[in-house]
Amino acid sequence: MYRYDEFDRDFVNQRVTQFEDQVRRRMSGELTEDEFKPLRLMNGLYLQLHAYMLRVAIPYGTLNATQMRKLAHIARTYDRGYGHFTTRQNVQFNWPKLSDTPQILRELADVEMHAIQTSGNCIRNVTSDQFAGAAADEFADPRVYAEILRQWSSLHPEFLFLPRKFKIAITGAEQDRAAVQVHDIGLQLTRNEDGEIGFVVFVGGGLGRTPMVGRKVRDFLPENDLLAYSEAILRVYNRYGRRDNKYKARIKILVHETGLEELKQDIETEFEATKNGILNLPNEEVVRINEYFAPPSFDALPKISTELEAAKREDRDLALFSSRNLHAHKAEGYTSVTISLKPIGGAPGDATADQMDVIADLAERFGHNELRVTHEQNLVLPHVKLQDVPTVFKILKANDLADSNAGLITDMIACPGLDYCALANARSIPIAQEISKRFEAVKRQNEIGDLKLKISGCINACGHHHVGHIGILGVDRKGEELYQITLGGSADQNTSIGKIIGRGFPEAEITDAVETVVDTYLANRLDEEESFIDAYRRLGDQPFKDALYGA
Ligand code: HEM
Ligand code: SF4
Numbered sequence: 001m002y003r004y005d006e007f008d009r010d011f012v013n014q015r016v017t018q019f020e021d022q023v024r025r026r027m028s029g030e031l032t033e034d035e036f037k038p039l040r041l042m043n044g045l046y047l048q049l050h051a052y053m054l055r056v057a058i059p060y061g062t063l064n065a066t067q068m069r070k071l072a073h074i075a076r077t078y079d080r081g082y083g084h085f086t087t088r089q090n091v092q093f094n095w096p097k098l099s100d101t102p103q104i105l106r107e108l109a110d111v112e113m114h115a116i117q118t119s120g121n122c123i124r125n126v127t128s129d130q131f132a133g134a135a136a137d138e139f140a141d142p143r144v145y146a147e148i149l150r151q152w153s154s155l156h157p158e159f160l161f162l163p164r165k166f167k168i169a170i171t172g173a174e175q176d177r178a179a180v181q182v183h184d185i186g187l188q189l190t191r192n193e194d195g196e197i198g199f200v201v202f203v204g205g206g207l208g209r210t211p212m213v214g215r216k217v218r219d220f221l222p223e224n225d226l227l228a229y230s231e232a233i234l235r236v237y238n239r240y241g242r243r244d245n246k247y248k249a250r251i252k253i254l255v256h257e258t259g260l261e262e263l264k265q266d267i268e269t270e271f272e273a274t275k276n277g278i279l280n281l282p283n284e285e286v287v288r289i290n291e292y293f294a295p296p297s298f299d300a301l302p303k304i305s306t307e308l309e310a311a312k313r314e315d316r317d318l319a320l321f322s323s324r325n326l327h328a329h330k331a332e333g334y335t336s337v338t339i340s341l342k343p344i345g346g347a348p349g350d351a352t353a354d355q356m357d358v359i360a361d362l363a364e365r366f367g368h369n370e371l372r373v374t375h376e377q378n379l380v381l382p383h384v385k386l387q388d389v390p391t392v393f394k395i396l397k398a399n400d401l402a403d404s405n406a407g408l409i410t411d412m413i414a415c416p417g418l419d420y421c422a423l424a425n426a427r428s429i430p431i432a433q434e435i436s437k438r439f440e441a442v443k444r445q446n447e448i449g450d451l452k453l454k455i456s457g458c459i460n461a462c463g464h465h466h467v468g469h470i471g472i473l474g475v476d477r478k479g480e481e482l483y484q485i486t487l488g489g490s491a492d493q494n495t496s497i498g499k500i501i502g503r504g505f506p507e508a509e510i511t512d513a514v515e516t517v518v519d520t521y522l523a524n525r526l527d528e529e530e531s532f533i534d535a536y537r538r539l540g541d542q543p544f545k546d547a548l549y550g551a
Contacts, residue, residue, distance in 0.1 A: 044115025301333020426474025
């Protein structure tokens with residue numbers, strides 16, 4: 001876990017004091033909303049369709065029980081009893097009163113949390129693998145580098161007014177669970193032939209109205225060049241990124257318009273000038289930060305827990321939960337437990353204050369006081385003994401948190417859409433709820449297997465529809481809400497942007513259309529082992545088009 005020093009604590013508290021005064025001046029009418037806007041955006045406070053929304057940073061999705069309890073307390077005391085976990089591993093409160101926001105930030109500062117750089121044209125929360133430090137397929141812990149990048153990018157004086165927001169993601173495992181190729185900078189930890197640690201670097205990935213897969217600019221960036229190289233990329237972007245048109249301001253457009261080779265050259269020139277300066281990352285610093293993330297002291301346990309295996313034989317629900325929501329851990333006898341925030345008919349990513357308290361208790365009792373937020377809007381207990389899974393499951397079940405749907409069709413991402421968002425063309429949450437109800441049957445969901453369905457209420461793509469195996473995009477056609485389907489997107493190590501399959505469907509028909517797509521897959525797959533995305537890649541879109549629109 002990251003650690004605050006005296007400087008961090010002082011700084012965050014000073015920020016709260018300044019914000020208190022800014023809110024006071026807004027409330028007294030001394031500041032207009034327009035004057036207040038840049039000030040509130042420095043502190044994660046957005047204005048949505050009906051109310052203010054506060055986005056709180058959760059560094060690389062990691063938090064402890066005390067912090068989770070504080071989020072529960074805020075949801076209960078200052079909001080409507082729930083919080084919303086987001087695709088960038090943060091949490092949002094949708095209904096805070098403006099007058100309460102300084103106090104909320106004050107209370108967050110008590111537990112080393114804040115909302116700085118969660119909005120605006122700056123470097124945002126660095127995101128990572130939710131199973132970091134735990135996953136069996138990991139070869140280096142990405143949190144160490146995410147933390148180094150966080151320290152470098154927090155209040156970096158040169159990069160607080162970039163042409164547009166800037167997002168960095170990092171993964172250290174074979175399976176990319178952090179969607180690095182759809183970020184402005186994507187980092188994949190790797191080792192060279194001498195066994196030294198470094199990074200594959202991608203630049204210019206992104207979603208929004210012009211989706212692009214990141215382009216590789218380095219096959220191997222040595223560990224100690226991480227900051228100098230990142231700084232070089234940011235400098236080139238800050239200097240040449242477009243400021244004349246906000247729709248063309250992201251680095252992906254710069255990559256596209258300049259050409260990869262020329263841009264790479266610009267980055268390398270900048271890098272040459274700075275690489276041996278103060279940004280060179282000394283080994284001692286990496287070692288020091290590594291200590292923050294030292295693994296908890298795991299007990300020596302057998303690889304297979306006889307207790308869990310026996311309990312699974314007795315309880316089919318537990319067996320199902322174990323087959324979907326447990327992830328292989330690097331320590332024998334341990335597992336990572338995904339807590340689904342996708343109950344059938346619920347709003348994806350929402351958790352009530354009571355649920356947050358329960359989850360905090362579980363982290364303390366069974367999970368070495370650690371919790372993670374996933375970019376798919378779920379929560380994770382990263383280090384749980386296999387033998388404790390039956391008890392954890394029982395407690396989750398008693399609190400409506402035991403949906404065994406991790407990675408299945410009902411485990412979908414959806415943006416807030418027209419229910420909250422002023423930019424929306426269409427509603428997202430009701431569509432997610434209807435699809436989830438249609439596919440409620442557990443047996444059917446498991447028969448369909450791994451399937452990522454993602455829904456956005458407009459082209460800004462907060463719901464990642466471009467990289468859903470099935471994506472749904474809300475569009476407005478002459479006042480009517482229509483939903484367009486894209487197929488074949490993916491955000492893992494084989495990232496691809498989905499293809500629009502044809503004309504959109506009205507709300508009354510979109511769930512049927514999704515069902516038609518799923519049935520077409522089931523009828524055409526080679527066998528149960530062939531996943532939706534593999535089948536789509538083999539078949540192309542024709543069978544799906546024929547089924548949806550007639551041959
Ligand atoms: C309701 C208020 C929201 C507004 C007004 C809003 C606005 C936007 C806009 C304008 C973009 C496009 C930016 C660009 O391409 O340069 C965007 C992208 C994005 N937003 Fe939101 N958003 C909202 C809520 C959310 C929520 C709740 C989440 C997470 C669950 C989210 C996650 C994202 C992500 C992941 C992207 C896109 C990817 C990228 O940057 O390439 N947004 N948002
Ligand atoms: S995708 Fe559009 S509708 Fe959905 S939250 Fe983002 S801006 Fe709003």
